Amino acid sequence: MTDFNDYKSLSGPQFVRLAETDRECLSFQLNGKSVQALKGDTVLTAILMNQSCLRKTEMQGMPRAGFCLMGACQDCWVTLASGQRLRACTSFIAPDMHITTFPGDPL
């Protein structure tokens, strides 16, 4: 069984850009690393353009990457370094946002 605690082993990206690619670039922190996104990306898109997974489940530690993308399933809540939690599919990425997809792991 794969060790999902090692987020670095998770390949990516999951999403593929098909349109609207000439937007302004911005960088944000993902698990301690500076990565790129485009202005107008949701937090979910920004993360899944860099890796294939958003979070681990609380009970079994299984990887998840959102599901409904419309604010219904609640499977894409992520944590900012500040401790604030946000729903990734309905929040927009902002420069210098610091997101930890696996809170508790050493950065």
Next chain:
Amino acid sequence: MSETLNRETFKPVIVGAGPAGVRAAQTLVRFGLRPVVIDESSIWGGQIYRQQPLIFKRSSKELYGFESGRADSVHQAMADILNQIDYHPDTLVWNAQDHELDTIHDGQTSTTPYSHLIVATGATDRVLPFAGWTLPGVYTLGGAQVCLKFQGCAIGKRVVFMGTGPLLYLVAYQYARAGAQVLAVLDTSSLSDQVAATPRMIAQPGLLAKGIYYVAWLRTHGVPVHRSIQPVAAKGESHVTSVVWRDKRGEHTLECDAIGFGYALRSETQLADIVGAKFEFDPAQRAFLPVRDESGRSSIPGVYIAGDGGGIMGADASELAGELAAFALIADIDIQLLSPTDLQHIQTLKSRLTTSSKFRVGLDRAFPFPENWADNIQDDVIICRCEEITAGEIRHAVTELCALELNRVKALTRVGMGRCQSRMCGVAAAEIVAECAAIDIKEVGRLRGQAPIKPIPFITEPETLSVHKQGER
């Protein structure tokens, strides 16, 4: 309309700014009322006519295809009345009490009183799990569509679409047109279902033609369409790497890195439930739905239900239903406010809605709910993705703990108790209980709606939180 209504006396609130909510607001404004429109999205349009972020540049033709005229019309209708309504985007209604809605916006809670309430809360995908459906890379069909429409992205490089319903072919078509690699469309319905449904769908030849067009387009562009299939599994460890399905020729595997799936739509009925509307089982939709008359009146005086939120009717019908609910609201204030022209128009709306519901019967026949779904689900398949509850745990509650009613099963297993409040697993859990107990799906009952309707952050303004009176509900 004979006179302008007193805006101080009447404070109608509309929840939802999709096709139904927008048409309802537009109609109330025409009668001089100033409705409050509360919507969870940052901009109006609902899911079907969801608008892309302002800095995106695609045309509405690119975004909505054949529906661009309707989408533009709904968007414009709302733009035209913005200064005549109180519009609250990015705002969640998380609870309702007697003539009050509890809302949260940007971490701040507040209370919105209403004299009349129009519930236009829309729908989400109807989900029936299969092994591996919680893996990264597996999304709902609606989610796959949002990804493209709202973000200009595909859910993966090599995508398979699976399940059934009109959205299955529409999303596959939209993806392929946008340049995504669509490996296959896997439909649980049979071609004979679709042929048998055609006479009923003639009621709306335009919509029927579009459906046929999508399938033909996919075929001519080399996208394989397989019918009468049964999903078996999404395989992979850290994310999906293949899909397995079964048909009468045997089991098939296709390597892919994304799956979009769903079985038509289910209504978002939580708010209607919390305000106390009466529900009844609807055999066609295989779900308990709030009772509404042909104009959208619920069992609660002053509460109306419009669009997909009270039963799946589709975007075009939702516009009609939104308008009708607003007319019903005006009529309930004072029937004299309606002119003979209004009354005639109401009759037209009702007859168009009847035509549309005939087409809907055809759609349900063309893409039938797979009623034997639960028979084929192994015990180790996760049903509740929030709480990670398996089919076996639900069956255990039925056979060993004698729970035959869905709320009892929830209490014993935590199925449907997680963050999504059963939006994703409720349909499937009910099907498994019915199958396991060998009882009719109707006898399983329905999960009661509970506040908060969706999760609310811990960090809220305490002084406004106290507005919520404890112990009332």
